[in-house]
Amino acid sequence: MSATRDRSTGVEHAARAVAPGRPAHPARGIPEATVARLPVYLRALVALAERGIATCSSEELAGAAGVNSAKLRKDLSYLGSYGTRGVGYDVEYLRYQIAREIGVTQDLAVVIVGIGNLGHALANYAGFTSRGFRIVALLDSDPDRWSESVGDLAVVPLDRLEEVVAAESVAIGVIATPASAAQPVCDRLVAAGVTSILNFAPVVLSVPDGVDVRKVDLSIELQILAYHEQRKAVGA
Amino acid sequence: MSATRDRSTGVEHAARAVAPGRPAHPARGIPEATVARLPVYLRALVALAERGIATCSSEELAGAAGVNSAKLRKDLSYLGSYGTRGVGYDVEYLRYQIAREIGVTQDLAVVIVGIGNLGHALANYAGFTSRGFRIVALLDSDPDRWSESVGDLAVVPLDRLEEVVAAESVAIGVIATPASAAQPVCDRLVAAGVTSILNFAPVVLSVPDGVDVRKVDLSIELQILAYHEQRKAVGA
DNA sequence: TAGATTGTTAATCGATTAACAATC
DNA sequence: TAGATTGTTAATCGATTAACAATC
Numbered sequence: 099m100s101a102t103r104d105r106s107t108g109v110e111h112a113a114r115a116v117a118p119g120r121p122a123h124p125a126r127g128i129p130e131a132t133v134a135r136l137p138v139y140l141r142a143l144v145a146l147a148e149r150g151i152a153t154c155s156s157e158e159l160a161g162a163a164g165v166n167s168a169k170l171r172k173d174l175s176y177l178g179s180y181g182t183r184g185v186g187y188d189v190e191y192l193r194y195q196i197a198r199e200i201g202v203t204q205d206l207a208v209v210i211v212g213i214g215n216l217g218h219a220l221a222n223y224a225g226f227t228s229r230g231f232r233i234v235a236l237l238d239s240d241p242d243r244w245s246e247s248v249g250d251l252a253v254v255p256l257d258r259l260e261e262v263v264a265a266e267s268v269a270i271g272v273i274a275t276p277a278s279a280a281q282p283v284c285d286r287l288v289a290a291g292v293t294s295i296l297n298f299a300p301v302v303l304s305v306p307d308g309v310d311v312r313k314v315d316l317s318i319e320l321q322i323l324a325y326h327e328q329r330k331a332v333g334a
Numbered sequence: 335m336s337a338t339r340d341r342s343t344g345v346e347h348a349a350r351a352v353a354p355g356r357p358a359h360p361a362r363g364i365p366e367a368t369v370a371r372l373p374v375y376l377r378a379l380v381a382l383a384e385r386g387i388a389t390c391s392s393e394e395l396a397g398a399a400g401v402n403s404a405k406l407r408k409d410l411s412y413l414g415s416y417g418t419r420g421v422g423y424d425v426e427y428l429r430y431q432i433a434r435e436i437g438v439t440q441d442l443a444v445v446i447v448g449i450g451n452l453g454h455a456l457a458n459y460a461g462f463t464s465r466g467f468r469i470v471a472l473l474d475s476d477p478d479r480w481s482e483s484v485g486d487l488a489v490v491p492l493d494r495l496e497e498v499v500a501a502e503s504v505a506i507g508v509i510a511t512p513a514s515a516a517q518p519v520c521d522r523l524v525a526a527g528v529t530s531i532l533n534f535a536p537v538v539l540s541v542p543d544g545v546d547v548r549k550v551d552l553s554i555e556l557q558i559l560a561y562h563e564q565r566k567a568v569g570a
Numbered sequence: 571t572a573g574a575t576t577g578t579t580a581a582t583c584g585a586t587t588a589a590c591a592a593t594c
Numbered sequence: 595t596a597g598a599t600t601g602t603t604a605a606t607c608g609a610t611t612a613a614c615a616a617t618c
Contacts, residue, residue, distance in 0.1 A: 131585060137557035141536065164538035168587050175601055183600040184594040199559050201564030206558070215455035215613065222451050225536060225553030230560060245564050269563050270556065293566055296561040298346075300377065300461060302400035310562045312555050316532075317461030319548050320444070320506065321373035321436050323530040325464060326546045328437030330529055367609060391575065404611050411577055419576040420618040 128199075132173045136200050138163045139170070143193040155186040202230030207268045209292075211283050212275030213238040213253045215248070216298055220274055221248040234266040239279070256283075265292035271293045277301045284311075349390035364435075368409045372400045372436050379429040389565070391422040437467030443504045445528075447519050448511030449474045449482070449489050452534055456510055457484040470502040475515070493521075506530045513537045520547075 110196075128136075142162035147156055160167040174180060174187075180195050181187045197203055208226070211218050213236050220226060221236055236248060239256040246253045254262070262268065271287040273280050273295060280299035287295060288309055294309045297303055300318075301310050364372075378398035382390055392410075396403040410416060410423075416431050417423045433439055444462070446453055449472050456462060457472055463485075472484060475492040482489045482509050490498070498504065507523040509531060516535035521529060524545055531547045533539055536554075539547050 129585070133561050134554075134558055136561070137551075137554040138538075140557070141554075142538075156601095157599085162538070166587075168589090169585090171599095171601065172586080179601065181600055182594060183592070184598045186599070199561070201560045202557055203562075206560055206563060215458050216450070219451035220552065221453045223552055225551075226556065228553065231556055237449055250470075270559055294563050296555055296559060302374075302378075302398065308566070311561055312559060313553070314550055314555060315373075315461075316459055316550070317464065318373040318377075318454065319532055319550060320462065320467055321376070322370055323371070323506055323532060323546055323548060324437045324442055325369050325435070325441060327530050328440075330544070364600090365609070392577095393575085395609080402611075405611090407575095407577065415577065417576050418615070418618060420574045530575070 119177075128176045132176055134175055135163070135165065135169075138165075138194055139173070140193065140196045140200065140202075143189055143196065147193060152189055153186050154189055156181070158270045159187065159192075160220065161206050197230075200230075204230075205232045206230065206270055207232050207234045208270045208272060209233070209235045209259070209262060209266075209268050210272045210274060210285075211237045211239060211256065211259070211287070212244055212273060212279070212299075213248065214274065214276075217274040218248055220272060220298075221251065231270070234268060235262045237262070259283075259286055260290045263287065263292055268292055272296045272298070274298045364412045368412055370393060371399070371401065371405075371409055372432055374401075375409070376429065376432045376436065379425055379432065382425050388425055389422050390425055392417070395423065395428075420483075433466075437464075441466065441468045442506055443468050443470045443502045444508060445469070445473060445495070445498060445502075445504050445523075446510060447473045447492065447495070447506045447523070448509060448515065449479055449484070450510065450512075450544060453510040456508060456534075457487065459486045467506075471497055471498045473498070477483075493501065493517075495522055496526045499528055504528055506532065507522045508532045508534070509539075510534045 099239065139159065142159055146162060156167040156171045159172040163170065174192075176258055177195060177199050180192050197326070208231050209232060210220055213221065217238070221233060226233060233251060235258075236251050236253045237259055238244070238253050241255075243253045244255060268290075269292065271292040271294070272286075273283055273287075273304050275283055277299050280297065280301045281303060282296070284295060284303045284305065288305055293309050295303065295305065295309065297313045298315075300315055303313075305311055337375065375395065378395055382395070382398060392403040392407045396406040396552060399406065410428075413431060413435050415524040416428050418514075427512070442468050446456055446469060446549075449457065453472065457469060462551065469487060472487050472489045473492050473495055474480070474489050477491075479489045480491060505528065507520075507530070509519055509523075511519055513535050516537045517539060518534065520531060520533070520539045526539055529545050531541065531545065532547045534551075535545055536551055541547055
């Protein structure tokens, strides 16, 4: 078992060795903080493109992404030199380069396990089905749900997890089960070959090295806000 | 408009002045990274307590929380000295101290705006209604939803937002609307007096200084996983 | 006292930011 | 050429970690 990275708490992820003293051509090893912002830039670029904007400065793009321009330029510098001094960035070109860097140009297969309220919401969520991801199965252990379908996908028995993962080469598993089911489901996903997990259950998952886990935890987000609320009340 | 902190991308939040050179008694100014982990420790302590465990070492608690013990001890040291050398921590006592520090001992009023699939899931989510938070209203602009109710709360017209926020002294607003509605809803929440926002809509919200925004973005989480998937595929 | 474990120090690491030389 | 804006440097800041003295 190794620690997995949690975006909000900063636990480091499985060792990913980078050859030291080897400055490979397209500069491998983008900082994790930068990786986490690339999707934000991508979304901002898509929005600019939809508004018909062909070129933008780092200042404009940074504004749209909610970061400062120095950070944006530093982040983009890890990918390469895709701007033009004195001019700015070509929106479509930069968009393509970032999409390629993230890897959303290739369709990744996703399964969602646990089709309760949250699972339903996730299955319907447009951002999930947008380019780069393909939901291939909705799994649940409750027979009452096997008659349901969300969009054009039926809810299938959890028993079929291994079969589906193998058949579709599933790379990403989304866990939206109750807390008690999360670790067993995670173990099965990993055993079946899934190497990335997005966990919505309020538990710390144990996974072997090489498996990435990201965690979205609603009540933790609320509690962080509560902490700051308390400070405001005292200070003011 | 000022930048607001986004947990995954690390945009700094509204200036929160700390008197310099003034080492106040209970040491104000807990690092943001530590604040984000306190709820994780709290949950781990609750789980230990439920298993009937009365005392634990930093090593054990760290294991349950998914961090290393040095980090845990450093984090706890910002709150005070709540352990006993040679012995460890009293689970109930530490649990109380962390809960008090976060401020979940006082009930904060929460409204959820946008009662689609995700809003439904949030309204039902046990973590939301657990101690420390009180959902006081579910708001939606769609008349078709005004007849619905989730749990014992009815969905009410968005028009009543200001009225509800004022009547219940709402501190936290949860935005689960489509992207296009998020900024206008945010503006109304802020104008009505809400100072903390949890945003599920895929947009960067602009808010005045003093308002905290946290963002949960499902497609961005997936894209971060996709980036690492791509690396694994290349490396292996 | 001997063993265990905290709380803190100091070193290291990574991320942010301002400033500016390079260059369109 | 003059103005604009990138890409990069270097300084700063904050977070992590190992190690260990303090102390139960």
